Amino acid sequence: MNEKREALVLSQGEIAKDIFDLWIKQPEIAGAARPGQFVMIYCEDNSRLLPRPISICEVNTAKGHLRLVYRIAGEGTKEFSKLVSADRIQVMGPLGNGFPLSAKKAILVGGGIGIPPMLELARQLEGEKQIVLGYRDELFLDKDLEKFGQVCIATEDGSTGTRGTVIDAIKEHHLDAEVIYACGPTPMLKALQKYAIVHNIECYLSMEERMACGIGACLACVCKSVGKDEHTNVHNKRVCKDGPVFEAREVEL
Amino acid sequence: MNEKREALVLSQGEIAKDIFDLWIKQPEIAGAARPGQFVMIYCEDNSRLLPRPISICEVNTAKGHLRLVYRIAGEGTKEFSKLVSADRIQVMGPLGNGFPLSAKKAILVGGGIGIPPMLELARQLEGEKQIVLGYRDELFLDKDLEKFGQVCIATEDGSTGTRGTVIDAIKEHHLDAEVIYACGPTPMLKALQKYAIVHNIECYLSMEERMACGIGACLACVCKSVGKDEHTNVHNKRVCKDGPVFEAREVEL
Amino acid sequence: MNLSVNIAGVELKNPVMPASGTFGSGLEYSDFVHLGELGAVVTKGVSNVPWIGNDTPRIAETKSGMLNAVGLQNPGVDLFLERDIPYLKKYDTKIVVNVCGKTTEEYCEVVERLSDAPVDLLEINISCPNVKAGGIAFGQDPECAMAITQEVKKYAKQPIIMKLSPNVTDITEMAKAVEAGGADAVSLINTLTGMKIDVHRQKFVLANRTGGLSGPAIKPVAVRMVYQVFQAVDVPIIGMGGIASAEDALEFILAGATAVAVGTANFHNPAVMPEIIQGLVNYMKKYNISDIQDLIGVVE
Amino acid sequence: MNLSVNIAGVELKNPVMPASGTFGSGLEYSDFVHLGELGAVVTKGVSNVPWIGNDTPRIAETKSGMLNAVGLQNPGVDLFLERDIPYLKKYDTKIVVNVCGKTTEEYCEVVERLSDAPVDLLEINISCPNVKAGGIAFGQDPECAMAITQEVKKYAKQPIIMKLSPNVTDITEMAKAVEAGGADAVSLINTLTGMKIDVHRQKFVLANRTGGLSGPAIKPVAVRMVYQVFQAVDVPIIGMGGIASAEDALEFILAGATAVAVGTANFHNPAVMPEIIQGLVNYMKKYNISDIQDLIGVVE
Numbered sequence A, B: 001m002n003e004k005r006e007a008l009v010l011s012q013g014e015i016a017k018d019i020f021d022l023w024i025k026q027p028e029i030a031g032a033a034r035p036g037q038f039v040m041i042y043c044e045d046n047s048r049l050l051p052r053p054i055s056i057c058e059v060n061t062a063k064g065h066l067r068l069v070y071r072i073a074g075e076g077t078k079e080f081s082k083l084v085s086a087d088r089i090q091v092m093g094p095l096g097n098g099f100p101l102s103a104k105k106a107i108l109v110g111g112g113i114g115i116p117p118m119l120e121l122a123r124q125l126e127g128e129k130q131i132v133l134g135y136r137d138e139l140f141l142d143k144d145l146e147k148f149g150q151v152c153i154a155t156e157d158g159s160t161g162t163r164g165t166v167i168d169a170i171k172e173h174h175l176d177a178e179v180i181y182a183c184g185p186t187p188m189l190k191a192l193q194k195y196a197i198v199h200n201i202e203c204y205l206s207m208e209e210r211m212a213c214g215i216g217a218c219l220a221c222v223c224k225s226v227g228k229d230e231h232t233n234v235h236n237k238r239v240c241k242d243g244p245v246f247e248a249r250e251v252e253l
Numbered sequence C, D: 001m002n003l004s005v006n007i008a009g010v011e012l013k014n015p016v017m018p019a020s021g022t023f024g025s026g027l028e029y030s031d032f033v034h035l036g037e038l039g040a041v042v043t044k045g046v047s048n049v050p051w052i053g054n055d056t057p058r059i060a061e062t063k064s065g066m067l068n069a070v071g072l073q074n075p076g077v078d079l080f081l082e083r084d085i086p087y088l089k090k091y092d093t094k095i096v097v098n099v100c101g102k103t104t105e106e107y108c109e110v111v112e113r114l115s116d117a118p119v120d121l122l123e124i125n126i127s128c129p130n131v132k133a134g135g136i137a138f139g140q141d142p143e144c145a146m147a148i149t150q151e152v153k154k155y156a157k158q159p160i161i162m163k164l165s166p167n168v169t170d171i172t173e174m175a176k177a178v179e180a181g182g183a184d185a186v187s188l189i190n191t192l193t194g195m196k197i198d199v200h201r202q203k204f205v206l207a208n209r210t211g212g213l214s215g216p217a218i219k220p221v222a223v224r225m226v227y228q229v230f231q232a233v234d235v236p237i238i239g240m241g242g243i244a245s246a247e248d249a250l251e252f253i254l255a256g257a258t259a260v261a262v263g264t265a266n267f268h269n270p271a272v273m274p275e276i277i278q279g280l281v282n283y284m285k286k287y288n289i290s291d292i293q294d295l296i297g298v299v300e
């Protein structure tokens, strides 16, 4: 049976302002995790009932370790940011479908707090990888990703790399690919969706939506889909179960 | 201005099953505390709003230390029981009136989790002290109290001292006194009230009631009083503000 | 020790079931819970045709609670009968189908389509606050509630549970109305209507503006209403609203509920229902209670 | 930056005040809060003669909330006028007196006794769920609510705030009724009726059985009702129910409240009101808002 499981906190550090890098030990989840999947982390505070979805950033299957990188967005992530090594947390997962792997020439695009899942993806993809990272200003995980391919950076304030968006960076560096993988804010996903359609490139987008159950039962987390979803036979796919990764042509953004 | 203050946890240990012995550092509160007064401890968990009243068990004014001894009764005290040294908690106090001190020959009576306030009282009373402690079974704080006078023990199961109640112990040991101070469960207080009236002894009872504000404003914690209360001019005194200590003849139990 | 209870002639092996809409039709949670251990499975609301539901965001967290405005997205009764009922029939549990609609005719159509299906009980949701047209009105007006109960009863072959809204001045009036209309049982409470505002964006958090408040936050209101309804009617009560532990479930039973449903707590702990069932057993052992039915409504 | 707001012609230096019954008449909290910093002080409900209130236990904690059944213990209007008003007059703040009664006559008697006192506003509590005789009926029936508003208005020299109960099917109907009756403002919400059961003792936790639920648990319901009432009436609204931070207060203001009251949160943090006022200032600075009145009801 799947279940909410206890995980041991191995270490935690702040790698950029309000961005935390958490390593936990949870062998069952680490053993099953695929890039693009996520876990649910439960709050200890009893006034916060809903679990928080966080992408799997890196996995050490042999050791049973998982890396999660997250930004403080509200009370729940603030609670998590106080965890220190030897603490215990409740986690469920791995959840969602994950990115479909292939050996095609790929562009991996991460925007802001959408960057973390790109790391495990980069580790597992076998083909040529070009990695495009968009930041507001301060960088994180860029050094980790450099090991796996050419990294192009776009910053809103122009402090590093291309001034502007990830699309600007893709254009500036004349990147091309057979497949795009992306995770980041909706405007970025929208731009990539358009880019992929115009350039006729296969493209996988990881979506975000508010979740309650995380396993496809409550219908909180739907996104508008082109095809009918199998579950309720309407045009609403569940991000937690049918996604979070969708082919760009499958979803309406 | 009075306020909710941060206190530093110095140490905590379990001195009997589910009975915890907590030392905290809070100089303002320690500096003002009198025997029979209490503090309010706030929960960190946001689902628990109300502060928990806990009697002051011992004070080290010079160092600014306070000792609190409490039983796990529910979720709040369970939360407190997990505190370890160097943790911080929010505390308000000292609150309530405390026991009136004198140099008269005294009997101090503590029943169960009503025993803790007797310790600081015993330390500060100057006259002759006879100390009667009632337990269900396991003893605690008895050794601390032995330093201040003769200790007589009553246990429900007869495992130590008199089998029965504190009244049985008082009778068995033929104790007499000019003043009785007591804290414990209502049946015990009721018996002592009667005993004091019959024997015409001055008697101070420390009462317990559910509290919200702890400072006399919300009228949650009233007890039926013989005289009219000054606050609302009815026969309901506020345990938190007019008490928790009342002369036995003042209250209806 | 007897844990079984009887709702309108249907015997449940224990009084614990999911609250409609929080458990899908059981499939997704079957990874976490042996469905055969539950007293019943209650499905998400089903309507005559597929409903697409509301826009997102559909949920928001609140202190010890949550708001939802899913808007009854569902595949419609046809796919439901074809797929979900056969799936549930594999398990040794009772099947309660929650029915929603915008008009009396729609409710009756669904009930009629279900009448020959292997379904044990029908729960008629006249209280969902998230559907614009109709829906809620039935649940807030005693005469409408009685009328729809009577109509539905004409088509139903299974016993009918009327699910009541807490957003009313007097819950007993509603309970009496559906009892008079022929309801075989009542379930309560559905969600309290609430709202959350994002003060930084100065916008409603939910696309639907309002949503239904559920979870431990509302439990005191739910227990009070179950107690009041228990005093007012004779039909059995399925109690719900914030149940997250065996003690919570016992509050409802002592207040007068024959069975209980667990909603929001599934999101916090997908294995909560078996834990609650075990907690009931422990309680009965501790206090030497041989039949759980001896606990119904005995608070004093 | 302007933080002041106007309730029926009375200018408050800021929109923050205590909720009636949680702050006594200010005396006890003056150790924690400079009363002169508050927009107003709202007193505990006062009746024509002293009321002894309910038996204990009067309160119970619930998840992110609490139940209370204090039962309006108060010294009666005479001692109140003699002691509490002169005390409050020492501070540079507005005085709102909360009035309770069992009959229309009792309400009118108190209002008349207060009419020449240096009191700025009267808040008429027609919604306290804890008083057996009368009380609550006024707050749950639009006609009764209108009638009592009209009667009270005959005796009042100060503007009248009618305090509404959330235990109704349609809060806008109640708000419209008291507006029609001449209310100068409305305040909402009072507590939701709830119950807690001690499952080990199988007894009601509160001596009064039911109590009023307050605190963050009920905030979503309160915000929703304030929003609905803002759409329905023209009189200013004092919003309350679970406010514990400046963000909470802003939710109410954006939903349509002109001022806000803080109740249960005082128990968790006796200095919460000055913190909320400071938080409002910080918010206005951050978003470059020069007048707090520009925030009232602007959610979209």
Ligand SMILES: Cc1cc2nc3c(=O)[nH]c(=O)nc-3n(C[C@H](O)[C@H](O)[C@H](O)COP(=O)(O)OP(=O)(O)OC[C@H]3O[C@@H](n4cnc5c(N)ncnc54)[C@H](O)[C@@H]3O)c2cc1C
Binding pocket: A038, A050, A051, A052, A053, A054, A055, A056, A069, A070, A071, A072, A073, A074, A075, A076, A077, A078, A113, A116, A117, A207, A208, A209, A210, A211, A244, C060, C061
């Ligand atoms: C599939 C998926 C993967 C994600 N991966 C990451 C990641 O790797 N790193 C990271 O920093 N963030 C990630 N997020 C976003 C993250 O879930 C939210 O930032 C987080 O839930 C905020 O919780 P909070 O308690 O701090 O905020 P609060 O605002 O207090 O949360 C209140 C409620 O809203 C929900 N919520 C708030 N923001 C979001 C959001 N953006 N998306 C979904 N739910 C939200 C919370 O889960 C909670 O239920 C992911 C989201 C999804 C859906």
Ligand SMILES: Cc1cc2nc3c(=O)[nH]c(=O)nc-3n(C[C@H](O)[C@H](O)[C@H](O)COP(=O)(O)OP(=O)(O)OC[C@H]3O[C@@H](n4cnc5c(N)ncnc54)[C@H](O)[C@@H]3O)c2cc1C
Binding pocket: B038, B050, B051, B052, B053, B054, B055, B056, B069, B070, B071, B072, B073, B074, B075, B076, B077, B078, B113, B116, B117, B207, B208, B209, B210, B211, B244, D060, D061
């Ligand atoms: C003046 C005073 C002094 C006290 N001194 C001590 C002491 O020194 N040591 C000790 O162990 N206990 C003491 N108590 C009792 C202590 O306050 C409760 O055991 C404690 O509040 C229980 O909290 P909980 O969260 O564990 O229980 P829960 O049952 O979860 O608490 C729920 C609510 O009920 C209140 N409550 C529960 N039991 C009591 C109670 N017996 N009295 C008052 N409120 C209660 C809690 O404060 C809280 O608001 C004292 C009580 C009072 C009034």
Ligand SMILES: Cc1cc2nc3c(=O)[nH]c(=O)nc-3n(C[C@H](O)[C@H](O)[C@H](O)COP(=O)(O)O)c2cc1C
Binding pocket: A212, A218, C019, C020, C021, C022, C044, C045, C068, C070, C072, C098, C125, C128, C163, C189, C190, C191, C213, C214, C215, C216, C218, C240, C241, C242, C243, C261, C262, C263, C264, C265
């Ligand atoms: C996400 C969600 C969806 C719901 N959908 C339905 C539904 O389809 N039909 C229905 O009658 N009630 C529905 N409800 C209400 C629940 O069945 C239940 O009455 C309510 O949530 C109170 O119980 P709880 O506090 O345990 O969640 C839903 C509740 C939630 C949280």
Ligand SMILES: Cc1cc2nc3c(=O)[nH]c(=O)nc-3n(C[C@H](O)[C@H](O)[C@H](O)COP(=O)(O)O)c2cc1C
Binding pocket: B212, B218, D019, D020, D021, D022, D044, D045, D068, D070, D072, D098, D125, D128, D163, D189, D190, D191, D213, D214, D215, D216, D218, D240, D241, D242, D243, D261, D262, D263, D264, D265
């Ligand atoms: C202990 C207590 C006593 C109260 N007494 C009164 C009262 O006397 N008159 C009144 O109108 N409301 C009374 N209320 C209701 C509050 O004024 C307020 O409407 C309600 O508690 C919601 O606000 P909150 O969640 O901030 O507490 C009382 C509330 C509490 C908790």
Ligand code: FES
Binding pocket: A210, A211, A212, A213, A214, A215, A216, A217, A218, A219, A220, A221, A222, A238, A239, A240, A241
């Ligand atoms: S979160 Fe419940 S269906 Fe996705």
Ligand code: FES
Binding pocket: B210, B211, B212, B213, B214, B215, B216, B217, B218, B219, B220, B221, B222, B238, B239, B240, B241
């Ligand atoms: S706890 Fe508020 S008056 Fe005593």
